[in-house]
Amino acid sequence: MSAAAKGAAVAAAAAVAEPRSMPVGQRNVVRSNDSASLWNCTLSPGWNQAEVQVLRKALMRFGVGNWMKIIESECLPGKTIAQMNLQTQRMLGQQSTAEFNGLHIDALEVGALNSKRQGPEIKRKNNCIVNTGGKLSREEVERRRAAHRAQFEVPKDVWAAIELPRPENPLLLLDRKREELKTLAAELEAVVAQISAIENAGQPGGTKRPRE
DNA sequence: GTTACCGCATACTACGGCCG
DNA sequence: CGGCCGTAGTATGCGGTAAC
Numbered sequence: 001m002s003a004a005a006k007g008a009a010v011a012a013a014a015a016v017a018e019p020r021s022m023p024v025g026q027r028n029v030v031r032s033n034d035s036a037s038l039w040n041c042t043l044s045p046g047w048n049q050a051e052v053q054v055l056r057k058a059l060m061r062f063g064v065g066n067w068m069k070i071i072e073s074e075c076l077p078g079k080t081i082a083q084m085n086l087q088t089q090r091m092l093g094q095q096s097t098a099e100f101n102g103l104h105i106d107a108l109e110v111g112a113l114n115s116k117r118q119g120p121e122i123k124r125k126n127n128c129i130v131n132t133g134g135k136l137s138r139e140e141v142e143r144r145r146a147a148h149r150a151q152f153e154v155p156k157d158v159w160a161a162i163e164l165p166r167p168e169n170p171l172l173l174l175d176r177k178r179e180e181l182k183t184l185a186a187e188l189e190a191v192v193a194q195i196s197a198i199e200n201a202g203q204p205g206g207t208k209r210p211r212e
Numbered sequence: 213g214t215t216a217c218c219g220c221a222t223a224c225t226a227c228g229g230c231c232g
Numbered sequence: 233c234g235g236c237c238g239t240a241g242t243a244t245g246c247g248g249t250a251a252c
Contacts, residue, residue: 065237085238086223098238 051076054165055087056107060154061162064088065101075164099144104159105152 054075062069067084070076076084088097091107093114100110 067237090222096239101237 052087052091055084056091057162057164059088059091059107060104060159061164063102063104064097064107073164100148101145103145103149103152104154104156105148106154110148110152 055070058070058073058075062073070084085097088107091111092100093111100107
């Protein structure tokens, strides 16, 4: 959706003044996603495992927060700083990334520890630990950064040797995706044929039901 | 079996602060 | 002073399930 269209949609939603939360027993508004026919028809934008691994290596190589260097390396074509920042938050398991800024770390290692943290002071949002005590002072950020550096930072000879995937010719990428699509279509056809065979075997006379 | 309701998960965005 | 970044809040996609 374009920004203008989205803005119009937001304005329209505001005009009817429906609550964004959904109180029990109150919701009678038809939403686009209530239509079963619309379900499962859109791809959720996001990351696949391979891209996450590339970002993980890029953070080790360039340091957390050095988004421009990651973009310039073209190891994650099409990804914006906002997307990388969000994915980094997920890997770290916490929303605030300032205390890791500039550190060459394995974000998943931090995330594994964060996932185990418990306690009344730990507030989570979508499994990410969020700040509850207001904005951190510069001194506190520096103190935490030093602690993280001592605990998590990868040695320079290791991160300097990290190889990131080179940008690929988009036309070659397109060709490969087309080949993948053909393979998947063939697999789907084989599965449909198997199902038909099973159905026919279960029906004496073997009348085949039309499939859509 | 179908549809509507509910709520979680997460992508997106606004805004303020910081830094060069 | 302008651009970048971090943070917090908002919008929405989607799966589970109850009701019909």
